[in-house]
Amino acid sequence: MTRKAAIIGGGVIGGGWAARFLLNGWDVAVFDPDPQAERKIGEVLANARAALPALSDVPMPAEGRLSFAGTITEAVEGAQYIQESVSERLELKHRVFAQIQQVAPGVLIGSSTSGFKPSQLQENAADPGNIFVAHPFNPVYLLPLAEVVPSPANPPQAIEQAKEILREIGMFPLHIRKEIDAHIADRFLEAVWREALWLVKDGIATTEEIDEAIRMGFGLRWGQMGLFETYRVAGGEAGMKHFMAQFGPCLQWPWTKLTDVPEFNDELVDLIAGQSDAQSGAYTIRELERIRDSNLIGFMRALKDRNWGAGRVLREHDERRRAAFHDGEATGAPLVMAQMQVLSGWIDYNGHMTESRYLFAASETSDAFLRLIGSDMDYVASGFSYYTAESHIMHLGEAKLGDRLTGTLQVLAADEKRLHIFIRIMKGEEAVATIEQMLLHVDMKAGRTVAAGPHVLDRLIPIARAHQALPRPEAAGRFTGQRKG
């Protein structure tokens, strides 16, 4: 049964939560008295629909139903999870929690607060044990981090349940064991922000120069290893102690004097806003959002290739959902084996999907088929695999940025050693490419063709027989340059 999340407060953060739940198959009810809320959430959702599926290698579940509620009571009715993202005013948050808990006792309420401790949020609550901090990072629909901060009033099983829900929607719940103002990540952001304001105010650097100083250097490092692991590597063979002995004393160096807080006045705001216009004003905010999302997808895809950091979270999320896939294997129809979305890195200078990505889409399709018949990672680890000997590709249509593609597979022929397949890359009902392939089953160590294992053939042969009934594709057996008809 579809579950329901209630989103109280529908700004950029609330909208990001709504998008994450919806795209992961939850129904979502939003409450926000702002008359612009529906438009704003619609825009966040459009960004999320273009971005989040690009991280997934298994089909996304059917999107949940989005509704806008006129009252908090209506929004939380029947909800299994509630996320609060209203303004950072404690008395407002207290009022919201009181209204929620009158009608939805016992339901988990995560707060997106950047600054308040859970014990502050829980003050005077009817049910403090279900109120905790779940602090996300913008864009919420892409970045996996959610700082989960309980107080001693939260039963551990409530927090475990909350973390499980966050994992289900693809997040990385970071359990922070001691509550503290601003949790962890925002303390770093605040420290850098303070330092940056000084540099701009003192005329040392512009906002653009500061951004370059970050993104051309340590920003790239931090996206994959954070602070301590990066320094551990920098310390080299001598280790972390050596690194600290070498760099610890820096703390006493002159620049630590700048721990004051600069005065936050109109002059400073104007200075920074003006520099930011000069730096980024050539792009609209919508354009910058798309650029940012595309870059983040690129980073997270790179990490997913390497099963590291945020990429490991993506892989685990796929694994959770893979079980729901693959059905009806030996029916007499081409098998739907893969689903993809055309990413910005797949586009050539013509604006179309680059030709090698059609073969990539075919590989995704054939890999899923090989897993289906038992030629999976374990089988490869045991020393056997199918190798592609040759392929023939017909380009029949064009796929463009954001298109959703499906890969279907038809077995043309199969015996103990050979597997002859025909793949169609479909955009809706249209085949944009077809790929005919001959695969050979090999003993990898011996480097020669051998018969596949019986458990593989037991799954493959019935599918091959069922596919004999399918019409043979016209393009099968073509050679490159052959005249049509």
Added chain:
Amino acid sequence: MTRKAAIIGGGVIGGGWAARFLLNGWDVAVFDPDPQAERKIGEVLANARAALPALSDVPMPAEGRLSFAGTITEAVEGAQYIQESVSERLELKHRVFAQIQQVAPGVLIGSSTSGFKPSQLQENAADPGNIFVAHPFNPVYLLPLAEVVPSPANPPQAIEQAKEILREIGMFPLHIRKEIDAHIADRFLEAVWREALWLVKDGIATTEEIDEAIRMGFGLRWGQMGLFETYRVAGGEAGMKHFMAQFGPCLQWPWTKLTDVPEFNDELVDLIAGQSDAQSGAYTIRELERIRDSNLIGFMRALKDRNWGAGRVLREHDERRRAAFHDGEATGAPLVMAQMQVLSGWIDYNGHMTESRYLFAASETSDAFLRLIGSDMDYVASGFSYYTAESHIMHLGEAKLGDRLTGTLQVLAADEKRLHIFIRIMKGEEAVATIEQMLLHVDMKAGRTVAAGPHVLDRLIPIARAHQALPRPEAAGRFTGQRKG
């Protein structure tokens, strides 16, 4: 003529500089009295050789010659550029500069110092105008940032010359206009380091939790937009002023109290070193270096696809070198059109280059050929292009991680509208794959095949004629599944 850089101080940073110069075709002489220097630099260089070429899409120049000098005098003799990376002790740096300037007057000396201002470095120097800060970030052979900091004593043309040299070796020189302790980036690192030490010391979070708080969230953002542009986007349509009005007051919130410096004692060092072992101890430093480099390559490749941030630096660096490529076009031999290195993201679960990357390698080859005959980005912008209609791939060998591949192209036939080509993906003398392709020249707007422009045909037809003399490849005209012989 090959130029020479002198590297004074051969640790992780000096080794990184040496590698960057060598791989960009400079000769390098290293001076470091440490008896381990040669081994250490060799290890950095091995990492760099495996990593830096993976960012390039044009052939790397021939690697320069590395030598180890017994004295500073010997190292700097004949050098066009000198980089100092000795320990952070001002009197030592002064001594090094004095020795250098006795024998190499007028040569630029960049200092890798993290903390000292250029005016401090220049004190009592014979030639202060050639001493400046060029502060890089580890790994120096991958990260583009070099903070270039002059004092008023540096003539502007000396600094421009230094920046040009840094650009030639693929770096992004960030010109910092006012000297300040620790320049820019390290002030941020110091601010975060200080905050992190408090969090560990107070038992709020472990080193691992802190790293997750960074790399699962804002670390990913900062690798592509830095601080201010990220916040500009977060501020949404209301703009930077709105963002600052909303978040500026945070500076007055309770967590700004933590601007003290924690006491740096053995207890704190042990605590952090112990947590770091628990977090990362499963990997050796060498393994962590390779993981880090592979992740950074993934990030920078993703940015290069999008021509953004560090990726734009890579593209500009390629453009600088592309001019040196493409020669001997209309000779009677297959044209060498592309060079690539097999990256970790190209590997499948068999440990071999994934099949779609062979077609990618073919596209790189055919794209370079199309540029050569004048069907380039401008031509596409004018509404015409070659589209691939079909391809036939023969997999003949295996490419593995780190292999250098070359793509050669033979024209089988060409007329006004059709271009029939045969590409070989070579690993040394062995063809690991061949790709036969039929391309059609199209009017993109009209969506139909038309004759190519005269300037394209004028370049294409002579090459096609010259290639008539080449033997026709056996695999040409094959269809998938055809028996050999």
